[in-house]
Amino acid sequence: MLFQGLVGLSEAMYLWLVAAGLSLIFGVLRVLNFAHGSLYMLGAYFAWVAFRITGSFWAALLIGPLLVAAVGWGMEYGFLRRVYRVEVAFQLLLTFAFVLIFDDLVKLAFGPVYQSPPTPAALSGAVRIGRSILPTYHLFILAVGAAVGLGLWIFLEKTGFGLIIRATAADREMARALGVRSSRLFTWVFVLGAWLAGLGGALSMPVRAISPGMGEFIIIEAFVVVVLGGLGSLRGAFVGALLIGLLHAYGLVFMPVFELALAYIAMAAVLIVRPWGLFGAREA
Amino acid sequence: MAPRRGISRRNFLQSSLALAGASALGAPDALGAPDLKLKKPIKVGCQCILSGPLGGYGEFMRKGATLAMEEINAAGGIGGSPIELNFRDEELKPDVGVKNARYFVQDWGADFLIGIDSSGVALAVGEIMPTLNRVLIVTHGATEKYNEDLVYKKHIRQCFRVCVPVYQDGIASALVAKDLPVKRWATISPDYEYGHTSWKMFRAYLKQNKPDVEFVGESFAKFGTVDFSSHISKVMALNPEGIFSTEWGGEAVTMIKQAKLFKVFEQTKAFMIGMGSAMDVLQGLGPDYPDGVWASGRYYFGYPDTPENKRFNDSFKKRWDTYPSYPSETSYTALNALKKAVEKARTLDTDKVIEALEGLELSRPAGPCVIRKEDHQAVYAVPWGQITHDKKYPMPTLTNLKIFKTEEYYRKPPFAPVEG
Amino acid sequence: MTALLEVRGLHKSFAEFTAIDGVDLALPGGGITAVIGPNGAGKTTFINLLTGKLAADAGSIRFGGAEITRLSASARVHAGMARTFQVTNVFPLLPVEQNVAVPVLARTRRSLEPRRRFDSMEDVREEVRGLLATVGLGERAASTAAVLSHGDRRLLEIALALASRPKLLLLDEPTAGMGAGERERMLERIRALAAQVTILLVEHDMEVVFGLASRIVVLHQGKLLADGSPQSIREDARVREIYLGEASVAPAPTTAAGAGAPLLEVEHLDAGYQASHVLHDVSFGVARGGVVALLGRNGVGKTTTLRSLAGLTPPWRGSRIRLQGEDIAGQPPERIAARGVSYVPDDRRIFPDLTAAENLRVPLLALKRGGWTREKIGALFPPLATLWERKGQHLSGGEQKMLAIARALMTAPSLLLLDEPSEGLSPLIVRILVEALAQIRKEGVTVLLADQNLMFARAVADRALVMERGRIVYAAERAQLLGDQSTLQRLLAV
Amino acid sequence: MKLVASALLTVAVLLVPAVSGPFLQYLVLNMLLLALLALSFNLLFGMTGLLSFGQGAFYAGGAYAAALSLRAGFSLIPSILLGSVFAAALAALIGAFCVRHTRIYFSMLTLAFGMLVYAVVWKWTDVTGGDDGLIGIPRGAFFEKPERYYLLSAVLVLVSIAVLHRLSASPLGLSLRAIRENAERAEFSGVAVRRTIFIAFVTAGFFAGLSGALLAPLEQTISPSAAHWTKSAEPVMATLIGGPFLFAGPLVGAVVYLGLKEIIVRFTEYWLLVFGLVLLGMVLSFRGGLLGAAADLWGRRTRA
Secondary structure, eight states, X not given: XXXXXXXXXXXXXXXXXXXXXXXXXHHHHOOOOTTHHHHHHHHHHHHHHHHHHHOOHHHHHHHHHHHHHHHHHHHHHHTGGGSXXXXXXXXXXXXXXXXXXXXXXXXXXXXXXXXXXXXXXXXXXXXXXXXXXXXXXXXXXXXXXXXXHHHHHHHHXXXXXXXHXXXXXXXXXXXXXXXXXXXXXXXXXXXXXXXXXXHHHHHHTTTSOBOTTHHHHHHHHHHHHHHHHOTTOHHHHHHHHHHHHHHHXXXXXXXXXXXHHHHHHHHHHHHXXXXXXXXXXXXX | OOOOOOTTTTTHHHHHHHHHHHTTSSSXXXXXXXXXXXXXXXXXXXXXXXXXXTHHHHHHHHHHHHHHHHXXXXXXXXXXXXXXXXXXXXXXXXXXXHHHHHIIIIIIOOSEEEEOOOHHHHHHHHHTXXXXXXXXXXXXXXXXXXXXXXXXXXXXXXXXXXXXXXXXXIIIHHHHHTTSSOOEEEEEEESSHHHHHHHHHHHHHHHHHOTXXXXXXXXXXXXXXXXXXXXXXXXXXXXXXXXXXXXXXXXXXXXXXXXXXXXXXXXXXXXXXXXXXXXXXXXXHGGGSOTTOEEOOSOOTTOOOSHHHHXXXXXXXXXXXXXXOHHHHHHHXXXXXXXXXXXXXXXXXXXXXXXXXXXXXXXXXXXXXXXXXXXXXXEOOOOXXXXXXXXXXXXXXXXXXXXXXXXXXXXXXXXXXXXX | OOOSEEEEEEEEEETTEEEEEEEEEEEOSSSEEEEEOSTTSSHHHHHHHHHTSSOOSEEEEEETTEEOTTOOHHHHHHHTEEEOOSSOOSOTTSBHHHHHHHHHHHHTTOTTOOSSOGGGOHHHHHHHHHHHHHHTOGGGXXXXXXXXXXXXXXXXXXXXXXXXXXXXXXXXXXXXXXXXXXXXXXXXXXXXXXXXXEEEEEOSOHHHHHHHOSEEEEEETTEEEEEEOHHHHHHOHHHHHHHHOOTTSOOOOOOOOXXXXXXXXXXXXXXXXXXXXEEEEEEEEEETTOEEEEEOOTTSSHHHHHHHHHTSSOOOTXXXXXXXXXXXXXXXXXXXXXXXXXXXXXXXXXXXXSBHXXXXXXXXXXXXXXXXXXXXXXXXXXXXXXXXXXXXXXXXXXXXXXXXXXXXXXXXXXXXXXESTTTTOOHHHHHHHHHHHHHHHHTTOEEEEEESOHHHHXXXXXXXXXXXXXXXXXXXXXXXXXXXXXXXXXXXXO | OHHHHHHHHHHHHHHHHHHXXXXXXHHHHHHHHHHHHHHHHHHHTTTTOOOOSOHHHHHHHHHXXXXXXXXXXXXXXXXXXXXXXXXXXXXXXXXXXXXXXXXXXXXXXXXXXXXXXXXXXXXXXXXXXXXXXXXXXXXXXXXXXXXXXXXXXXXXXXXXXXXXXXXXXXXXXXXXXXXXXXHHHHHTTTOOHHHHHHHHHHHHHHHHHHHHHHHHHHHTEEOGGGGSHHHHHHHXXXXXXXXXXXXXXXXXXXXXXXXXXXXXHHHOSOHHHHHHXXXXXXXXXXXXXXXXXXXXXXXXXXXX
């Protein structure tokens, strides 16, 4: 039974990577990026292309997310920054337009068929845990998720750039008065968020079928995670992702009838009791 | 707003090339089709899933239908009238399907409707066919309710289907399973009607044939599941000897890849997947597809070994540079069935064409086939087989084919409820 | 006869901060009572508790003989209590007449009526017209509230409050940010209203308070300090002290400043928020190396002046702000910061989740340049030296204040803008601050500070500018600051 | 002017069956139903300032209740009414939780409840038919003729639009706008804010339900996708396209949204791409047209 939880946690890691970027972007830019799932999809496709060219999974893992980061740069620099001052609903509509555009562009470029390169040999083994078998790839994902969590923590807590990000997220105006060039910072934060989503997509490439529209399945769950954990809180996104992963894994065993609804039940329950989420800042 | 014209004009050259291949199928004499003085062109509205993660299905359907149209038109059309096709995205939503059907008939002027991937859409569109009064030939949606309820019980005569329904997934599979050395079965299947029904049928018919089997567990995955790890570990914890699955499309690809990571194929004696021989799954998994998995579909390109099938495969490959998937064959067949029925009825009148279609015998790529009068279901055999990797093909193929007599697994009127 | 309003043992704290600490007050009804007190005394919290915007932690509020402590805000309105807000609070995108129709319909219990058109309800229209005439907005009935002048919007707010036909009207700084003419108009209206309704007034403008009130209540640090007639309050020594500051802060010796060209020249600065015109043609200069104090009571435009200089509230067209000869008016705040202007807001704005040390690093990282070191800061503000690793949110108010100043100094600015440095600080911290400012100017930093506390200004500044209603009305050189302060006291005290 | 426009619209809508083919008639009815859904959504969004992402729940609630009632043998008009009332009851249940929330929290909570309803509809196969939905919804012999059903629906939608329009000009409408503009000031003007929002929520649920209740017999089928968030996004898009600040905005938006989609799919299979680009252009070029006027107004408000 503990094993089932471990599997759930490994599933949660993809969600965590997407939710981390989503939450980071919301925390600093105050924009809810509907197209974040599409960036995850692009991560998978770019990594796949890189894999086909280089033949190396590791090269793909490096190149794919970087290309997504470049797309993120274009999105922020070319479009999003024009709408920071308009109502949230229109920002949402803008990012939704990107969902539609990316879906079809991917289909135009790669066709609607499933792409799925083989799992890298080094990671296709498995380890025995008691009577159960856990794939090496799942261990790898757990390690990468934890490493990214740790890396983000170090980045935000221990580096200068991270400090600037935290300061700007907390009080944009004061940060600017102290000299923070917020528009440049916004671009970089968006690029980082896009990179995280792209990494999630690239990691999913060898173990999940890649297809246009694959981002739509993950974006709403990522929203749930981010809202559950508290908008803008990375710790919240991490805990939220783990929670959803565990809920899913154990929900399948104990309450399969509710599997479809569990995440939403959790979200509604948290919102009713603590509207600002588990780790979010309470707004006045 | 001019409607999108059929592909025929743009691809006229290719159509001419396909001419030779066409002569053998459907019409006995390609250039000698009788001129029935029907309206020109004959319009066929096609809908299938063209966007999102399952868009590959629509793509294969379109390729099949387009090939059929090109061949038929090159051979003089249906009774002298060329066919024109129009494709619309059904988005897997019943309301969109209904709207498309209405558009085709009421605005575009469709004479026939074919296509539909989702069972839900097939049922919804089928339901309004009396109003639209056109023949609808479903090429993929597999729910048994379509032929058993809509046609047989509710007498909606306009509804036909040329693909094998869930009988293939749920009943023929049981015929395979009864000879396998497996007593403890579990399933990972889609959490909707299709997944539940096929599992129910599988259990019922397997139990009949092999009373000592046990069904130890089930895990149903919601539509849009991107990771099956939890489902796999849940089911594997119950120690099954065989896994039965009706996941399809990208979800089948993901599920099998992940099952492989979990060493499911080493730990179990058999793995069966109803839609596993669909071309998108074969291509999607490629070298990752484990040997020995039992797979089937609604048509498998390698069966039967007949001239019709070979010709179909050859022209399909020539035209599209890929092997056909089952929606390609079923949509190809749907158009050829229409041609044959119209030329038999010598009119486009819906009632007459229905009469001509009822009991129609076809020699389709998938083999000999008859459209049953009672429920308008095309009856033909599709093999189950085991995955193998044959160097001759760029993707995995099936070996050790098991073909059953259709009487053994096609449910028959009066369609008694499945006990399970 | 029971009092109209009876408050007993009212108590309210926010986290560790006690805003209202056991206040008792009875209003018999009739007349105008003013609540005054320096910044942070708890005046607005008090009104918020009375009107139900905040829930009291302890104590009771009785109104018209009935207990209302637990009623919702809208229920208190129905009971006969209406209010205005410190920051103008109307329905900006609705026309003026619809603004007023909202409370009229609510009072007559028709807010939820879905069937009739509200503009066809003759009685409502008539009453709205009457109310607008009462406050003198009859002409503007069809205008959108957002386009009204600031003064007109404050009048509209009063009309909104009156529409509820209150027995008690609570006005929170009704003349804040108004021009002279507008203010006169407002005073007349309030005086006229006093004939019909009991008024409780919170106000900083002492001319307004003494021109209107028949009774004055003084709050200080959440407690009731004094209560009596205007005359008795004027003569109350404790009241004088809290307004003008402790006499114990000795003036620091200052070197003569002003050699060379002025560092900062402000000319014709006009600024404000939307339709609210806060600063009117403000012009002054700050000499290099000097410490200039902007004095004035709350709401006279000191903060807006500093924010305009820092680029946070963009100056209006035609304003000129020259820093070392270059015009910086209208530049974004980060650009201005890069030019060496550091801003310390009155509410400190410490990043709560960052440690003290991290707070200090933000400007260094943002501007990519160094200046002061942590050691130097520690020498300047000894209490901070042991707190580097504590999170901003866990520092006390005084510590936060020091940290905010330290943060602004880190990049060695040429101009330091200090908003209300002495506000709410203990005498000990104030002394540290005075010494620190002396040290800061020795380092060659020019300081422009805004404060209400005359004694503090006297201790640190070599020049003082007094603001009233968005204008600079008086300039005092060091000699006047130290010598005869009668004019300054008149302008600043109660 | 407005009167003339609405009279013309009414006449045009009622004349559709007389002058057009069945598909255009069907398309217009679809537009009317989306317009009604969007108008009900905008009662919360444009008027009250609350972006609901779960109107699909009430739309589906109305559709399923009406469909079940029809299948149980009740006649058309009572079934439609029943559907709307059921949706309003559902809205009351959900609204009790939602009215305490504002801004993004309100949106997310409505999204959560919407998806809960979706899950219930999907799983409660015995009643709802599960993922296949309910098919073969009868609408009675008299209304079997599409023109008759069209006229009935069109009249009901037009009456609803008139009711909503009246509501927007009523004291209730004013109270809602006051809450949107400044909820605190509304409370201190004596408006019981939460109760007022609750009433708006239930009213919006009622009309969303009516839209659904009219859809089910039109399609003669209803499936869980009616409750999915992608359905809830449709009135949001229609409203944003048309402009949330004018009463007619959602109406115009619904016509533009469906019309545009219908046109695009006739030209290209890549309709997502084209539609996405059109949306992108609309959001970025606020300054002109109906949408622009509304957005400018809105932008000014947010800066306030």
